[in-house]
Amino acid sequence: MLNAEQVTFGGSGLDRAAQHRGDAAKLEELRKAGHAIALWRGKPLFDYETKALMRISPDHQVLSEATDPAIYLGIEEDGKAVFAHDISPWEDPALDAAALSNFFDPSQNLYPGFEKTQVFSELRGIMAKMTPRDAELAATARGMFEWHRHHNHCAKCGAKSELAQAGWQRDCPTCKASHFPRTDPVVIVLATKGNSVLMGRSHGWPDGMYSLLAGFMEPGETMEAAARREVFEESGIRLNRVRYLSSQPWPFPSSLMIGCAGEAENTEIVIDPKEIEDARWFTREEVFAATHSDNPQLRPARKGSIAHFLIHNWLSDTLD
Incomplete structure (x- = not known):
């Protein structure tokens, strides 16, 4: 594996x-x-x-x-x-x-x-x-329950739908349409320039909490195009080469996090304040210190998240 x-x-x-x-x-x-x-x-x-x-x-x-x-x-x-x-x-x-x-x-x-x-x-x-x-059982169950909770009416005619196929489908008794669990694709990007990685923070996050930039893919977009668009919209950083690294089902509420690595063409950050509160370049040394609770300016990404996984493997030089 x-x-x-x-x-x-x-x-x-x-x-x-x-x-x-x-x-x-x-x-x-x-x-x-x-x-x-x-x-x-x-x-x-x-x-x-x-x-x-x-x-x-x-x-x-x-x-x-x-x-x-x-x-x-x-x-x-x-x-x-x-x-x-x-x-x-x-x-x-x-x-x-x-x-x-x-x-x-x-x-x-x-x-x-x-x-x-x-x-x-x-x-x-x-x-x-x-x-x-x-983890797989818990994530699957949570994601499925969230889908049923928010999609219990037919998207075609509006009638109350019914659970079918042991929970993996909802059928409409009125118009006979069938509906299936939804997963929203999200790109999350390990954007780097030399020895530094780009991270940002959303409004309302705890002090010092930064993570990799991420956003939902749009219809008609490739993974690579979504990664470039999201990073540029939020930080003003343009990416050159983008490659796939890993993915993670993320049941909060129901997304597929698509981890990518991207090489930055520029370093000057211009944030969109509607999208994020702040973005910064952090060196390997700063990020390493944060993972060992020795950087008061940066809280490491939560263990178990794909952001933590990607950053950890970047620090260890073990990205596939």
Whole structure:
């Protein structure tokens, strides 16, 4: 496996066994003998003691909180299927409403009956602790639940659509149109010039937080063209050669981050204040210091993000 495929959420070889999605009898057989995972408002149920995404009985009490059907994710090497359940209707009496308005929600939510280490946690806070398999399952489930939450009406006629194909499709009973999970492509660019890398920060980010420049691809664009356009629009930096490095499913809410490397033609930064708050060139030495908590002017990208992955491999000179 290439180094580029080691990025968090990059895939673990899960057998999604799509041939079973339309077979109700087979799905019920798989459900009864399989595992369940649970998410609450986008937070997976995670055990901090074992550092694992919790797999629970298909008839566990917590799953009674779900009001929508489970989504079939696939079959693991032990032959057991995994189904994801969204228990968001549950009301946590200890909910910290203030935490929900933060850039990052650090709160943890304990469902009655679970151990104190077994809590619903913000995925961005635990993604770097997860095994590749757990990360793929959690990201897939979160992305699918977000899609269903925001696309429950037919885009063609406006009628309420219905879940089909074990969660991998929505069908409209009125006009008979079928709709499929959406993934938005985003380019994220490791733009370099000599010994320096270009990073920027969005409005409202915590002090000192910088990351690689990124933006959504537009219809009719190649990956390379989108990378050049986004970097120039946000920073005034023009890129010459652009090449693909790695990709990452990013379930916040549902994107595919396409990591690219680009060589800068100029160094003078002119930001678009509507797009970003600031952009700067950082040397390898400055970025290295930040990764070792020795640069108060720069907070390193969050571990598990493709930005962190690309920067780490740039520092290590191990980009594929």
